[in-house]
Amino acid sequence: MEQAKIRLFVEDDLAEGAVLNLAAQAHYLTNVMRLQAGALVALFNGRDGEWTARLVEAGKRRVTAECLGQAVGQGMPPDLWLLFAPIKKARTDFIVEKATEMGARRIQPVFTRFTNSERVRPDKLRAHCIEAAEQCGGVYVPELLAPTPLDKLLDTWPADRRLMFCDETADGMDAMGALTAAGGDKWAIIIGPEGGFATEEAERLRALSQSVPVSLGPRILRADTAAVAAMALWQVACGDWRV
Amino acid sequence: MEQAKIRLFVEDDLAEGAVLNLAAQAHYLTNVMRLQAGALVALFNGRDGEWTARLVEAGKRRVTAECLGQAVGQGMPPDLWLLFAPIKKARTDFIVEKATEMGARRIQPVFTRFTNSERVRPDKLRAHCIEAAEQCGGVYVPELLAPTPLDKLLDTWPADRRLMFCDETADGMDAMGALTAAGGDKWAIIIGPEGGFATEEAERLRALSQSVPVSLGPRILRADTAAVAAMALWQVACGDWRV
Structure with missing residues (x-):
């Protein structure tokens, strides 16, 4: 089958013969990309894999597409959560973008003692x-949770979920060895705020039995x-970059 | 000794008793950070390590500082070059920033067949x-070279410098194993442009005997x-994050 060049996320269910209303993407598809009726697009919704669809209508206001067949099955990234303290807007946007590319399953903003930005949209x-x-x-598409205070999150941290903690005092530690030795398939990575963790926070993180301190x-x-570097090491040691 | 909170790069030589003219940083030091005479700053020039210096004058126009003592010796990052095809401005700035944090010794912009941006400042x-x-x-501070066409660079690629090539067709390869097995202490990482390498470019890179293809x-x-992820894997396998 001819290959679709444009990939779009949609909320609707995808199945053979389903006709979707792409009104929200109409401007992009017809004005920016100048697609016409008959053009192929790739659609995914995070549940049904990727589908090849053909534009049925491609008007200024109304764009519809019919699903032809599934091109890629619904794979899931490894069970990795990324916890991070929101920072300046551009860098927060960047972390969220990178977490998606690097294959996080869930993104959890956390408020720490030294978190500067409390405005998360x-x-x-x-x-x-x-x-x-x-x-x-x-x-x-990673699940994006509402921001939560770190202390509250740690109060009920799941017993079976390891927490890779990028510890500035862990210099000289064997990061890959520590990750591989810890094993398990439920993980989270926590990235501190610009000013680092407060002493009590770092101590609490280190004391947690699920915690795996790693040097970057x-x-x-x-x-x-740190978010991208930590996810790269984790993916190679424990995730879907592993051979 | 009291610890300086502000770190500044300077061009001048640093040595005990040297008095530096910090005119270029005067606005930042006196108006933004509100430092006064007597305050400590940390200075480095990329050659003489980090020095603790005390502000002698801290006027609106004239700021001078006297070097008191060396706080950190001049360490060098591993002999790693980062080659990348310039992309949109914000992302090019980002790559250069990240290459510095991740410890590249040299940054070399390269023009490839599909490089979109030729404006590099x-x-x-x-x-x-x-x-x-x-x-x-x-x-x-990494050495920043003028942009060069990829072909020209490969024509004279040093025999003893390995080239980590992020190959999208290398899925399933053992990245860490390949890096560790290749060994050597002179390396470069090459990151392709948004549209990927042209077929001939990828073939030439793969055929190069110094090339170490790696999957991300x-x-x-x-x-x-990709730049941050590749540097993280390289630093852990071959660089100064290795235990």
């Missing part, structure tokens, strides 16, 4: 996740850099 | 490197994400 962040999923060829080298990384 | 990029080095606590997982990564 979940709807905007979700739009970044969707755009990143459309671009990266994934069929999954001798230089201080910004939170957004 | 080396002076602006260097400013991003400097700012990142000030933030990340490093004492080294099942999702397509944007160039800036």
